Amino acid sequence: GENVEQHPSTLSVQEGDSAVIKCTYSDSASNYFPWYKQELGKGPQLIIDIRSNVGEKKDQRIAVTLNKTAKHFSLHITETQPEDSAVYFCAASEGVTSGTYKYIFGTGTRLKVLA
Amino acid sequence: DAGITQSPRYKITETGRQVTLMCHQTWSHSYMFWYRQDLGHGLRLIYYSAAADITDKGEVPDGYVVSRSKTENFPLTLESATRSQTSVYFCASSEGGWNTGELFFGEGSRLTVL
Numbered sequence: 001g002e003n004v005e006q007h008p009s010t011l012s013v014q015e016g017d018s019a020v021i022k023c024t025y026s027d028s029a030s031n032y033f034p035w036y037k038q039e040l041g042k043g044p045q046l047i048i049d050i051r052s053n054v055g056e057k058k059d060q061r062i063a064v065t066l067n068k069t070a071k072h073f074s075l076h077i078t079e080t081q082p083e084d085s086a087v088y089f090c091a092a093s094e095g096v097t098s099g100t101y102k103y104i105f106g107t108g109t110r111l112k113v114l115a
Numbered sequence: 116d117a118g119i120t121q122s123p124r125y126k127i128t129e130t131g132r133q134v135t136l137m138c139h140q141t142w143s144h145s146y147m148f149w150y151r152q153d154l155g156h157g158l159r160l161i162y163y164s165a166a167a168d169i170t171d172k173g174e175v176p177d178g179y180v181v182s183r184s185k186t187e188n189f190p191l192t193l194e195s196a197t198r199s200q201t202s203v204y205f206c207a208s209s210e211g212g213w214n215t216g217e218l219f220f221g222e223g224s225r226l227t228v229l
Contacts, residue, residue: 032216034216034217041222043220043221044158044218046217046218089158091158101216102160103216104174105150106157107156107157108157
């Protein structure tokens with residue numbers, strides 16, 4: 001089955017700097033890769049996603065890149081702000097199930113943005 | 116208010132007791148999921164449901180039971196709680212289909228088994 005590895009587990013950056021979180025996956029059949037942000041005491045929320053037919057996607061200060069050959073994808077946050085401090089999870093779709101995606105999540109990255 | 120709600124938010128129980136975590140969504144989403152979150156493991160799928168009366172196992176189903184008699188509710192039951200089931204449990208829902216895979220998560224239920 002699918003296996004997703006995520007690094008680093010913790011990341012501290014100065015406000016205004018960039019942050020990069022990396023994930024690798026094992027199943028070449030995976031075709032959908034979302035990123036979720038989890039703030040303290042809350043459930044995760046989708047912040048950006050990418051499909052396997054696209055190499056890069058941007059949404060304001062966040063971007064995701066996908067390298068299908070190497071089976072890795074990354075989250076890039078530019079001009080970090082204190083409100084970016086949270087736990088970030090990558091995920092990869094696992095196989096095909098009846099009617100929708102099922103995911104394997106990475107183990108999470110705790111991002112701290114230092115003022 | 117529309118959304119997905121979990122109850123209770125916090126629960127302490129003892130080994131061997133039965134515990135039920137409730138999940139209710141108001142969007143009429145077809146799909147509902149239960150995940151557990153543990154340090155070092157991220158989010159792991161316990162069970163999911165594609166519609167009322169249709170459920171299937173995820174990665175870590177042992178020790179858990181689910182039911183879905185109504186589209187909006189998806190309770191998770193621990194029939195005989197063990198300490199290894201101490202965790203934060205998240206319910207999620209999605210529209211299903213392939214246009215969007217977005218999961219909408221509840222705020223979580225923190226369960227401690229003594």
